[in-house]
Structure formats: structure tokens, C-alpha cells
């Protein structure tokens with residue numbers, strides 16, 4: 298399975314193609330649109346989201362709502378393109394009139410400067426437009442199709458916010474809750490956090506930060522349950538599934554760190570506090586008494602819930618502009634002020650959830666014959682029974 302996306306933030310549309318989704322899977326388009334709406338939401342978003350109303354169009358690979366096994370092609374239109382139709386016109390030649398709003402003052406922490414140097418762009422808008430997190434809308438559309446595939450196989454994924462700036466929204470690991478319970482709690486507020494009592498103080502923090510012209514990052518957690526043991530492999534470094542998941546999560550804009558389970562705490566804890574002791578019961582087979590390692594041993598799923606943590610840096614576009622240098626005059630000045638979010642931690646939690654779903658769907662379809670969903674279900678059910686009998 299593989300996928301690719303194309304499209305600029307203020308261009309006509311975002312486009313995505315995914316190949317490798319089995320034939321015979323019924324796709325609920327409303328569910329994709331709900332995921333897109335969740336990605337647009339959250340406290341601390343800027344004004345762009347008042348313009349956009351993301352809706353997916355499926356233009357290949359689907360017939361009467363059922364996948365054909367051929368590549369799926371998806372489109373999400375950028376409504377804001379109406380305001381940029383000359384400046385971001387894909388085909389009309391450049392003129393003085395349609396090359397206004399040049400970006401020549403690179404924003405620190407954004408792709409602007411290095412992207413310009415690498416691709417020889419003098420107008421850094423050519424970088425900004427693609428490096429913008431707008432692209433994550435189409436990754437969520439693709440990810441939701443993968444979530445629907447995983448759900449058909451009994452595997453559930455949820456992403457939520459665990460920390461905003463330095464304020465922790467819950468006490469860390471939440472293994473007592475299953476994915477459905479986490480979903481219900483985090484969808485009850487606009488911060489996607491578990492502890493409703495923290496909502497007001499985090500709103501205050503975001504409001505204060507916005508007034509100061511600054512931005513906030515945070516920590517995201519993804520939990521996946523009912524994953525069969527043995528996805529990924531210890532035999533070679535590039536077959537380890539935790540490494541692939543970490544790569545996909547790092548591939549989400551502004552993510553600076555990824556860990557599994559107790560993560561960096563494992564470095565200071567004693568071995569006896571870190572290893573998850575093994576238990577057995579005849580009905581369910583082997584299990585673990587705890588889940589400090591976040592569902593991975595030897596690069597393989599071990600049958601416990603997968604727990605992934607992702608650290609997001611604050612948005613690099615600040616209303617309080619930072620020091621930079623004009624790429625033409627080479628004179629120091631303050632970076633361009635562009636419209637921005639105060640924090641994108643809520644949308645990022647949806648995006649991280651979805652890229653995890655894509656990577657897991659890839660792992661499952663690589664491991665089992667997956668031309669048709671019913672055959673794939675049968676193979677996974679047989680495999681699950683074999684694991685219990687081991």
C-alpha cells in the first residue's frame with residue numbers, strides 16, 4: 298500500500314491517491330467528512346477555518362460506495378482559492394499583477410528559508426504554499442479510509458491531546474479506558490482532552506498566548522486497540538513497525554518528538570519498572586500485566602494497545618514577528634506576519650491519529666493477502682485464533 302498527495306494551501310484543491318485498499322470495502326463518505334470537520338475544529342484556530350468547509354470527493358476507485366481494489370483518488374477543494382485565483386493560478390504566465398504578495402522575509406521555524414535555498418525559489422510563497430499544514434486535510438481523508446479498513450478488522454484508533462504548552466491535560470497513561478471511552482470523553486470538549494476540569498484553564502492559557510501574539514505546542518497521544526501480536530518484525534531494522542510508525546508521526550508538520558508507552562521515562566526507570574511481565578489464560582492466550590512499552594517488543598506489536606506520544610512545537614507563524622533577514626536585500630528585519638492559529642494541537646491530534654491508521658493499514662495489508670476485504674478478514678481471524686492457541 299502506498300499513497301501520495303498533491304496541492305498547495307491556496308491552490309485550487311488538495312488531491313490524494315492511495316493504492317492497496319482491498320476490494321469490497323464499503324466506504325462511509327460521511328465518516329470521512331466528520332474526520333475532516335474534526336481536523337478543522339479545536340480551540341485556538343485562526344480565521345482560515347471560517348473560510349474552509351472541507352468535504353471529500355472520491356473520483357476514482359469507488360463504485361456505488363464500495364472499493365474496487367484499484368487506486369482511490371480523493372479531492373478536497375480549497376475554498377480560499379477563490380481569493381487567490383490569480384496569484385495561485387496553475388497555468389497563467391507570471392505577470393506583475395499576479396505575483397504580488399511575494400514572501401521574501403523567511404519566518405524562523407518554518408520551511409521558508411531552506412526551501413527557497415534548496416529549490417532556488419526567490420518568492421518564498423512557492424515554499425510556504427506546500428509546506429503549510431493545509432496538506433494534512435487530504436492525509437486525514439486518506440487516513441479515515443484506512444481507519445474504516447482497520448475497523449472492519451476490529452482495530453480501533455484514537456488520537457487526543459495530552460498537554461497544551463506546559464499544562465498537562467491528564468495524568469499520563471490511560472490504559473483503563475478503551476478507545477470508545479476515550480473518544481466519548483475527548484469529543485465532549487473543544488480541546489480533545491480527557492479531563493473536562495482542565496478545559497477552562499487551558500482556554501485561558503490559549504487566550505493569553507493569543508493576546509501576547511505568541512503560539513503554543515503540546516503533546517498528543519494515540520491509542521490503538523485490538524491489534525494482533527506480530528505485526529512488524531525484529532529480523533531487520535527496516536522491518537520494525539514501531540520505527541515506521543515513528544517516521545509517519547514525525548512526518549506530520551511541527552512534530553519534533555515521538556515516543557512509545559512511557560517513552561523517555563524508560564531511560565530513568567529501573568528495568569524491573571519498565572518490562573511488562575507476561576501472563577497467560579487459556580481463553581485469550583498470552584498477555585502482559587502492564588503496558589509500559591506501549592505495545593511493542595522487538596519492533597513487533599505484542600498484542601497490548603499501541604500507545605504513541607508525539608511532541609508538537611508551537612506554530613512558527615507569530616503575530617509577534619521574530620528576527621529574520623530579507624532574502625534579496627540581506628538586511629535584517631522582522632519576519633512576515635501571516636494569518637495563523639494560536640495552537641494547532643487539536644487538529645494535529647487528528648492528523649497524527651490518521652497517519653498512524655495509514656501505517657497500520659499498510660502493515661496489515663503487507664502481512665496478509667489483501668485483494669479482497671472478506672478474504673483479508675478471514676486471514677486475520679485465522680491468525681488471531683492461531684495466536685490464542687500458541
Ligand code: EPS
Pocket residue numbers: 306343345346349377428429430431432434614635636637638644
Ligand atoms: C498554515 C497557515 C494557516 C492555517 C493553515 C496552516 O493558513 P492561512 O495562511 O491560509 O491562514 O490555517 O492550515 C490550514 C489551512 C488547514 O486547513 O489546516 C501554515 O502556514 O502552515
